[in-house]
Each structure stands twice: as structure tokens, then as C-alpha cells.
Amino acid sequence: MEELERVYRHIDEHLDEHIERVRKLIQQPSISQTGEGVIECAEMLKDWLLDLGCSHVELAEPEYFWPIIYGEYNAGAEKTLIIYGMYDVQPVEPELWDYPPFEARVVERPPFKRVLIGRGAINTKGPMAAFLNAFESIQQAAGELPVNLIFVFEGEEERGSVSMPKFVRDYEQRLKRADGVYFPICSQDRNGLARPSLGSEGILYIELETNGALWGRGPTQFGVHGGLKRILDSPAWRHIKMLSTLVSDDGNKVEIEGWYDDIVVPTEEDLRLLREGYRKSTPAVEVFDPEILKETLKVKCFKYDLEKPEDILREMLFSTSFNLDGIWGGWTGPGTKTLLPHKVVSKHNIRFVPKQDIDDLFRKIRAHLDKHGYKDVALRKLAGYPWALVDYKNPVAESLYDVFEEFGVRYTIYPPVANPVLTSPAWPAYVFAGEPLKLPIAGGALGHGGLAHSPNEYIVIEGCEAKYGYIHGLDGVEKSMASVLYHFAER
Amino acid sequence: MEELERVYRHIDEHLDEHIERVRKLIQQPSISQTGEGVIECAEMLKDWLLDLGCSHVELAEPEYFWPIIYGEYNAGAEKTLIIYGMYDVQPVEPELWDYPPFEARVVERPPFKRVLIGRGAINTKGPMAAFLNAFESIQQAAGELPVNLIFVFEGEEERGSVSMPKFVRDYEQRLKRADGVYFPICSQDRNGLARPSLGSEGILYIELETNGALWGRGPTQFGVHGGLKRILDSPAWRHIKMLSTLVSDDGNKVEIEGWYDDIVVPTEEDLRLLREGYRKSTPAVEVFDPEILKETLKVKCFKYDLEKPEDILREMLFSTSFNLDGIWGGWTGPGTKTLLPHKVVSKHNIRFVPKQDIDDLFRKIRAHLDKHGYKDVALRKLAGYPWALVDYKNPVAESLYDVFEEFGVRYTIYPPVANPVLTSPAWPAYVFAGEPLKLPIAGGALGHGGLAHSPNEYIVIEGCEAKYGYIHGLDGVEKSMASVLYHFAER
Numbered sequence: 001m002e003e004l005e006r007v008y009r010h011i012d013e014h015l016d017e018h019i020e021r022v023r024k025l026i027q028q029p030s031i032s033q034t035g036e037g038v039i040e041c042a043e044m045l046k047d048w049l050l051d052l053g054c055s056h057v058e059l060a061e062p063e064y065f066w067p068i069i070y071g072e073y074n075a076g077a078e079k080t081l082i083i084y085g086m087y088d089v090q091p092v093e094p095e096l097w098d099y100p101p102f103e104a105r106v107v108e109r110p111p112f113k114r115v116l117i118g119r120g121a122i123n124t125k126g127p128m129a130a131f132l133n134a135f136e137s138i139q140q141a142a143g144e145l146p147v148n149l150i151f152v153f154e155g156e157e158e159r160g161s162v163s164m165p166k167f168v169r170d171y172e173q174r175l176k177r178a179d180g181v182y183f184p185i186c187s188q189d190r191n192g193l194a195r196p197s198l199g200s201e202g203i204l205y206i207e208l209e210t211n212g213a214l215w216g217r218g219p220t221q222f223g224v225h226g227g228l229k230r231i232l233d234s235p236a237w238r239h240i241k242m243l244s245t246l247v248s249d250d251g252n253k254v255e256i257e258g259w260y261d262d263i264v265v266p267t268e269e270d271l272r273l274l275r276e277g278y279r280k281s282t283p284a285v286e287v288f289d290p291e292i293l294k295e296t297l298k299v300k301c302f303k304y305d306l307e308k309p310e311d312i313l314r315e316m317l318f319s320t321s322f323n324l325d326g327i328w329g330g331w332t333g334p335g336t337k338t339l340l341p342h343k344v345v346s347k348h349n350i351r352f353v354p355k356q357d358i359d360d361l362f363r364k365i366r367a368h369l370d371k372h373g374y375k376d377v378a379l380r381k382l383a384g385y386p387w388a389l390v391d392y393k394n395p396v397a398e399s400l401y402d403v404f405e406e407f408g409v410r411y412t413i414y415p416p417v418a419n420p421v422l423t424s425p426a427w428p429a430y431v432f433a434g435e436p437l438k439l440p441i442a443g444g445a446l447g448h449g450g451l452a453h454s455p456n457e458y459i460v461i462e463g464c465e466a467k468y469g470y471i472h473g474l475d476g477v478e479k480s481m482a483s484v485l486y487h488f489a490e491r
Numbered sequence: 492m493e494e495l496e497r498v499y500r501h502i503d504e505h506l507d508e509h510i511e512r513v514r515k516l517i518q519q520p521s522i523s524q525t526g527e528g529v530i531e532c533a534e535m536l537k538d539w540l541l542d543l544g545c546s547h548v549e550l551a552e553p554e555y556f557w558p559i560i561y562g563e564y565n566a567g568a569e570k571t572l573i574i575y576g577m578y579d580v581q582p583v584e585p586e587l588w589d590y591p592p593f594e595a596r597v598v599e600r601p602p603f604k605r606v607l608i609g610r611g612a613i614n615t616k617g618p619m620a621a622f623l624n625a626f627e628s629i630q631q632a633a634g635e636l637p638v639n640l641i642f643v644f645e646g647e648e649e650r651g652s653v654s655m656p657k658f659v660r661d662y663e664q665r666l667k668r669a670d671g672v673y674f675p676i677c678s679q680d681r682n683g684l685a686r687p688s689l690g691s692e693g694i695l696y697i698e699l700e701t702n703g704a705l706w707g708r709g710p711t712q713f714g715v716h717g718g719l720k721r722i723l724d725s726p727a728w729r730h731i732k733m734l735s736t737l738v739s740d741d742g743n744k745v746e747i748e749g750w751y752d753d754i755v756v757p758t759e760e761d762l763r764l765l766r767e768g769y770r771k772s773t774p775a776v777e778v779f780d781p782e783i784l785k786e787t788l789k790v791k792c793f794k795y796d797l798e799k800p801e802d803i804l805r806e807m808l809f810s811t812s813f814n815l816d817g818i819w820g821g822w823t824g825p826g827t828k829t830l831l832p833h834k835v836v837s838k839h840n841i842r843f844v845p846k847q848d849i850d851d852l853f854r855k856i857r858a859h860l861d862k863h864g865y866k867d868v869a870l871r872k873l874a875g876y877p878w879a880l881v882d883y884k885n886p887v888a889e890s891l892y893d894v895f896e897e898f899g900v901r902y903t904i905y906p907p908v909a910n911p912v913l914t915s916p917a918w919p920a921y922v923f924a925g926e927p928l929k930l931p932i933a934g935g936a937l938g939h940g941g942l943a944h945s946p947n948e949y950i951v952i953e954g955c956e957a958k959y960g961y962i963h964g965l966d967g968v969e970k971s972m973a974s975v976l977y978h979f980a981e982r
Binding site for chain 2: 160201203205212216217218219220221222224226227228229230231232233234236237238240241243244247249250251252297298299300301302303306312315316319320321322323324325326327328329330331332333335336337338339340341344347349351382383
């Protein structure tokens with residue numbers, strides 16, 4: 001496509017300006033957990049969309065915790081693509097950074113020739129700015145975009161995207177005009193392998209509390225002298241006994257009645273994709289290296305002593321888990337304070353898969369507690385969202401594969417229920433893939449970054465060769481994003 | 492006894508001076524957990540003993556963590572009594588006190604006419620100074636003491652009396668000359684009922700840790716992303732499952748093999764004492780009011796729904812318990828951080844009774860863990876000491892009953908295995924009552940104080956009438972301590 005070639009040249013010729021625009025967006029803090037700079041960042045993006053000729057640009061506030069930026073761009077094209085983005089970032093601990101996290105300094109970091117270091121560099125203000133740069137380059141070099149766009153940039157992804165379901169309901173009529181959803185992020189890992197983002201597992205995060213006040217036994221308002229265990233019941237022991245009923249002795253099987261009933265994955269097609277791949281993709285079983293994962297996580301073995309990549313991938317992609325994320329109660333300081341605590345609390349994140357239902361799982365936990373005599377144990381839902389079951393052959397995803405193949409980049413498609421550990425970052429795919437929109441979705445592009453949520457978060461500005469091929473710099477990120485639009489327009 | 496009458500008169504006539512001496516001792520901080528003022532306080536007591544004519548006075552340091560003050564007073568008498576005391580105190584949070592904790596201010600506090608407020612007022616520098624006042628009054632009014640004394644004042648009771656066993660071994664030849672041990676403290680509770688201190692339960696304080704590094708499974712060095720529970724074992728769930736094997740479903744029975752094997756209490760005599768008392772004492776079943784204890788502790792019921800005072804007392808005095816004092820692991824902050832922790836730790840204090848052996852119990856816990864497949868779970872002993880089985884008819888105790896009866900004070904004798912909740916303060920009775928000394932011991936006197944370990948700790952300086960009779964002030968404390976020595980000399 002000659003038009004696309006002109007766009008690529010424009011990107012090459014204006015790369016320094018584009019880097020500066022990426023830096024400017026990252027330099028504006030937007031920490032959704034503290035609120036620092038969030039509104040200012042939203043205003044900056046709103047102005048940017050207006051400068052690019054978008055209409056109906058608005059900060060959908062104050063209905064939502066932080067504004068969701070909505071905007072439309074009418075190219076007079078046949079198809080319309082929703083561009084999802086998140087402009088909020090995680091908090092920073094500046095003392096742990098090599099450079100100030102909101103300076104967005106560009107430095108050499110072997111093996112990469114140049115990286116940009118800053119909070120949000122990869123997750124995901126860097127790729128977001130890259131997309132807007134690509135957008136502008138298409139306008140400048142080709143005159144008009146091949147697709148219409150609807151922008152949805154949320155500011156509370158790091159707080160669990162809690163307003164997104166309501167936003168989708170509120171904007172349903174406008175959003176349903178779209179033919180697909182594209183999440184512009186970088187797909188290449190440290191080896192240069194691209195891993196597109198498709199669906200996601202479901203997450204339910206709960207808190208359990210056993211409390212003497214609710215139980216009616218043992219201390220009810222405060223911890224009492226530990227010697228009184230001789231005559232009093234213990235809410236703390238009750239919590240242990242209650243938790244113990246939830247999982248098997250090895251901690252790996254959920255013992256709640258009906259927990260596994262509705263699981264429909266992996267399908268034969270899921271397994272075929274794992275083993276054989278699709279189009280020119282490299283099958284997951286070929287690139288997944290258990291030894292590297294062990295080394296990264298500092299673990300000696302996987303559960304059930306699984307060793308074959310396919311067996312481990314099956315668990316990672318298609319199994320459900322009930323984790324104990326945290327527990328606390330009583331005296332947790334140094335020494336030997338004797339205390340009979342009146343309550344213990346534990347936190348649990350649950351991962352689930354099609355077609356387990358989040359509300360049904362919650363009810364099953366409650367029913368299990370009740371049935372085992374723990375009616376008094378408090379069960380609180382802290383967060384959660386459904387899985388997103390995405391057809392990996394959908395037109396947005398196919399456009400992305402087109403681009404990987406156009407650039408000769410190796411890629412691996414994980415089945416629809418991908419796990420953030422394999423294909424990050426997490427995003428609320430379900431709000432677009434599920435009811436009522438049921439849109440085809442995909443996320444990805446060339447490029448690489450890392451240390452999301454950690455100090456020295458980075459995005460590669462100038463790339464290098466790696467195990468599976470060339471890791472692209474910012475120019476590749478922008479070119480591939482532009483290319484996705486063209487490929488999608490033609491499908 | 493006319494001699495004793497002269498002593499009482501001397502106390503009455505010099506009460507103001509005596510109060511000032513009590514204040515002076517309390518004004519000198521001696522916080523064994525921080526070290527503040529401990530050495531200065533030890534020096535002050537050493538000088539006081541020298542002023543009173545003691546010999547062989549020494550600070551047994553630096554062999555012990557804080558000095559143990561040793562001193563002898565030879566009255567040329569037939570019998571010798573060890574006077575045990577603790578001169579260290581708990582830390583203070585000054586902002587919670589009505590008066591500076593080391594000012595030792597004397598104020599009116601209804602229903603008491605006057606109390607002295609200060610750290611150590613009742614636990615136990617107030618009673619210790621009162622004893623030394625009584626000692627001097629005997630010298631002044633009667634010329635000589637009726638018994639020889641050996642002083643043992645330790646400075647680390649609030650740190651678990653860790654040096655006392657070694658001290659007893661080191662000083663065994665000198666200590667074994669004694670005929671008994673007397674711990675000068677105040678026995679009257681808020682109702683005016685006196686509860687002498689005799690033996691004590693045993694305490695074993697342990698920590699249990701399940702850690703992926705020791706287990707060889709799951710995360711080993713740091714917590715990893717909670718989504719990885721799908722493929723990794725969980726040390727946290729393992730800790731829950733391990734803990735769950737330790738106690739029955741109601742949390743009240745210890746499920747460790749042989750745990751109850753060596754228990755020999757209550758004996759028929761223990762139960763008779765509970766039900767009938769001894770001499771003029773009021774039986775425990777008559778004065779123990781479950782409803783008042785419920786109200787104090789804010790509990791609605793006791794374990795097994797026990798309601799009869801005797802049933803509750805039997806558990807409180809003669810049962811063994813395995814408490815869960817504290818537990819922590821993973822993410823304990825706000826929100827929904829997803830974490831698969833690499834370790835969980837819990838703390839447990841165990842109360843045990845004759846003739847369960849502390850080392851044997853520790854071994855049984857280890858054996859239980861091993862037998863149930865938890866060889867990797869770390870078991871650490873943080874503290875502990877044996878029970879002290881004391882004959883309630885021993886001559887020191889009988890002398891104390893003599894005194895209660897002389898002053899017409901109602902008293903209740905709890906069987907030998909008394910619980911600190913019933914007869915405080917705790918003290919290392921076992922080092923005197925057990926091998927190798929096996930001495931008769933008792934603690935107590937008239938007088939009352941409260942809020943040990945808490946802000947506004949106090950001792951009553953000028954008493955008042957209460958439910959079971961008159962609560963004595965400092966004069967009564969000192970007179971009764973002097974009287975104990977005379978009664979003991981005559982037995």
C-alpha cells in the first residue's frame with residue numbers, strides 16, 4: 001500500500017517530535033489511586049483529540065470516579081473502530097528510580113539502544129501517545145484515515161475499571177456503531193516475540209472475616225488475654241477451620257460444591273491453537289519455556305510437578321484458582337504478646353474461566369460457608385470482573401496478525417482466556433467483548449517495554465535484535481498501529 | 492503480739508515518709524524493654540538494702556541481661572525467707588496518662604480516698620517499697636527482724652524472667668538455706684477480696700512458619716502475582732491446612748497425639764478446695780461470678796456454653812489451651828493487591844498444667860507436624876516456663892492466711908495452678924517451687940492496685956469499704972507484710 005508507505009516515511013521524518021509528545025504525556029502525572037494529576041492529564045488528552053479534529057470530545061464526569069475521555073473521529077469511512085486506552089498510572093516510589101519517574105528521560109539501556117524511562121512508559125501512556133502520533137501521521141501523509149474512530153480513554157484502570165460497565169451502558173447507542181475494539185499497546189516480549197492481547201480470565205476478589213461479634217462466641221469487641229483461651233472460643237481458630245474447608249489438602253483444588261460445573265475450556269480448538277498455532281503464528285507450546293519461568297519466579301517446581309509446557313499452559317490458561325492473598329489477625333508484632341483476637345480477616349483473589357459466572361461463584365462461596373456452619377463469616381466482594389471470551393479469528397485480531405506478518409515478526413496466539421502473566425497488561429476486555437456490545441477485540445502492536453507497576457518502567461525507543469527477531473522501537477510501534485487501521489479497513 | 496503492735500504504730504506514725512519512699516522508687520524509671528533507668532533503679536535498691544543493714548549486697552551482672560539484686564539480712568533468727576521482687580516495669584505511652592507516669596502523684600480517685608498513680612505503682616515497685624518500709628519499721632520498733640532475709644530482686648520479669656533459671660543455678664547453695672519464698676504484692680481485688688498468689692500454669696510461646704523456601708514448592712523468595720496460583724503451590728494455604736490439624740473443629744481440643752497424657756489436675760483435693768475452701772477462706776465457687784467476667788470481657792458465653800462457676804473455674808484453672816495469638820502473611824493492606832505469598836507466620840501461646848512437661852509438649856508439636864507431612868514447617872520456641880505446683884498448705888501460704896484472718900479480710904484460695912487472670916501478677920514461681928530449690932512459696936498482702944501494664948496504673952494509698960470488706964491503704968500493705976514475717980517465724 002503506497003499510502004501506508006507515505007505514513008511510515010512521515011513517522012520516520014518526525015520521530016524526534018513524536019518522542020517529545022510521548023515524553024510530554026508521561027511527564028504529566030496521572031496517579032488514579034492518589035488523584036495526582038489525573039484531571040490535568042485528562043484535559044491534555046482532550047485537547048490533543050480536539051487538535052486532531054475529533055468531535056463530541058468530552059470528559060465523561062462527574063458520573064465516574066475519574067473522567068473517561070470520549071471522542072469521535074469521522075473519516076467518512078465504512079468501518080468504525082473503538083480505540084480503548086487507559087491514561088492512569090500506578091503510584092511511584094521516587095527513591096527507587098534511576099531517574100525521576102515523571103521526567104521521562106531517554107537513555108541507553110543495553111541491550112536496547114534507547115529507552116524512555118518513566119511511570120506509564122509502557123502501561124500505557126507511551127503506546128497511547130504513539131497511537132495518537134500515528135493518527136496524525138496518517139492525516140498528514142495520507143490526507144484521511146481509513147476508518148472512523150471512537151476514543152474511550154479511561155482514568156481508573158489501575159483502580160479496577162470500576163466505572164467502565166456503567167460507561168458502556170450509558171454510551172451503548174454510540175459504542176454499538178463500532179465494528180471492533182482496538183487496544184494500542186506493545187506486544188513484543190524481551191525475546192522479540194509478539195503476544196497479542198485477546199480475551200482474559202475472570203477475576204473475583206473477596207475478603208472473608210470471622211468476628212466474635214458476628215459469631216456470638218469468643219471475644220466480640222477487642223482481643224483479650226491469651227490465657228483466656230482456656231475458657232473462651234476463638235474466632236481466629238474458627239477462621240482457620242473455615243478456610244481449611246475451601247480447598248483440598250494440597251491447596252490446589254477448590255472444595256466448593258459445583259465450583260467446576262460450568263467450565264467449558266479448553267475446547268478442542270483451544271488445544272489445537274496451543275499445539276499448532278494459527279496462520280504463521282508460532283504455537284504456544286513451542287515458545288513457552290518452563291525453565292525460564294521458574295528462574296524468573298524463583299520457584300523449583302509447578303503444582304502437581306507439571307513439567308510439559310502444554311500441561312503447564314493448560315493450567316495457566318484454562319484452570320480456575322482460589323488464592324490466599326493475605327491474612328492477618330491478632331498480635332503480628334515482635335515478641336510474645338498473649339492475645340485471643342476477636343477477629344481474623346483474609347483476602348482471596350479467584351481466577352475463573354468460561355463459562356463460570358462471577359455472581360454464581362460468589363453465591364456458591366456463600367452457600368458453602370452456610371452449609372458448613374459458617375453463616376456468621378462475613379464474605380465481601382472487593383472487586384471483580386467476568387472473563388472475556390474472544391474469537392481469535394475476529395477481524396481486529398486478524399488485522400493484527402496481518403501486521404505482524406507484514407513486519408516479519410514472530411508471534412504467538414494464546415487462546416482466548418489469556419492470563420495477564422502471559423499477555424499483559426490487564427484491561428477490561430469483557431466490557432467490550434461481553435453483553436451488550438459483543439464486539440470483536442484485540443490489543444497489540446510492535447514494540448516492547450517492561451517493569452510496569454515497578455521502578456524504572458520503560459518503553460523501547462530504539463530497538464535491537466533479540467532471540468526471536470528484531471525488537472522494534474517507537475517508529476515500529478507507530479507504524480504497526482497505523483497499519484492495523486489500514487488492514488482492518490480492508491477486511 | 493505486742494512487738495507487732497509497736498511495728499504497726501511505727502508505720503502509722505511514719506506513713507508520710509513511707510509514701511515519699513514509695514514515690515521515690517516509682518519516680519526512677521526502670522523499663523526493661525528499652526533499658527531506660529534500669530541500672531539507676533538497681534543502684535537505688537542496692538543502696539537501700541545497704542542502708543537497711545544487708546550484707547553481701549551485689550548486682551549480679553553482667554551475667555544476666557539486667558542485674559539481679561542479691562542481698563542477705565542476717566537477723567540471727569532460726570528461719571530464713573527469700574524475698575522475691577521485680578523492679579522492672581512496662582513501657583509507657585505518656586500521652587494516655589492523666590499524670591506523668593514517673594511523677595508518682597498521689598490523688599483522690601473515687602471510690603478510693605487516695606491513690607498513687609505511676610508506672611510500677613502496683614506491678615510491683617509500690618509493694619516492693621512498702622516491704623522495705625515495713626522492714627525498716629520492724630528494725631526501728633522491735634529492734635530486730637523475726638526472720639533472716641535473702642533478697643532477690645530481678646530486673647527483667649517483663650522480659651520473661653529469662654535469666655532467673657541461670658541465677659538460681661548460680662546461687663543455688665546460698666538460696667537453698669532458705670525455708671521459703673515470699674513475694675510481697677497486694678492481694679485485694681476491687682471488691683476487697685484477697686487472692687493470694689501460689690503456683691502458676693505453664694506457658695509455652697511458639698511461632699510457626701510455612702515458607703516456600705523450606706517447603707521447596709510455590710514461591711520461595713518473594714510473593715509473586717496472585718494469578719500464578721493457577722500453576723503454583725501455595726505456602727499460605729499449606730499453613731492454613733497445617734494449623735487446621737492442630738485443633739478440633741470447634742478450636743477447643745488440641746489434636747496433637749498424647750497432648751493430654753500427663754495431666755494430673757484437678758485432684759480431689761483441688762476440687763474440694765474450690766468447693767469448700769480452706770480454713771476461713773471463702774470457696775472460689777462462691778465468689779467467682781461468670782456474669783461479671785462476661786461483662787468485663789464483653790463476651791456472651793464461655794466455651795462449651797459452660798455456665799456453672801465450678802465448671803468454668805475447672806477449665807480456667809486446670810485445662811490446657813493452644814491459642815492462635817496472631818497470624819500474618821501476604822497482602823494485609825487496603826484494596827485488592829493480588830499476591831501469592833511465599834510465607835505465612837503464626838504465633839501461639841500454650842497454657843499447660845501439671846504434669847505436662849514443656850520440652851515434651853514442644854517435641855509433641857514437632858512430632859505432630861512431621862507425622863502429618865509438615866516436616867518443612869518451622870517451629871520456634873519464643874518463650875516459656877514450666878508450671879509451679881505449690882502446696883496451698885505450705886508455711887509461707889499459711890502465714891499469709893494467718894494475716895488475712897488477723898485483719899479480718901475475706902480471702903479465696905485458688906488451687907495451685909492459678910491463672911494470672913485470677914491472681915495476678917505473673918511471676919516465675921517455678922524457679923523457686925521447682926527443682927532444685929523446691930521451696931514453699933506464696934505471694935500476697937493486704938492492699939489493692941490496678942491497671943498494671945496500662946495507663947494510670949495505681950496503688951491505693953488510702954482505702955475504702957467495698958463489697959467484701961475494707962480495701963486497705965499503704966499502711967495496711969506494710970503492716971500485713973510485717974505480720975507475714977512474724978507469723979512465718981512462729982510456724
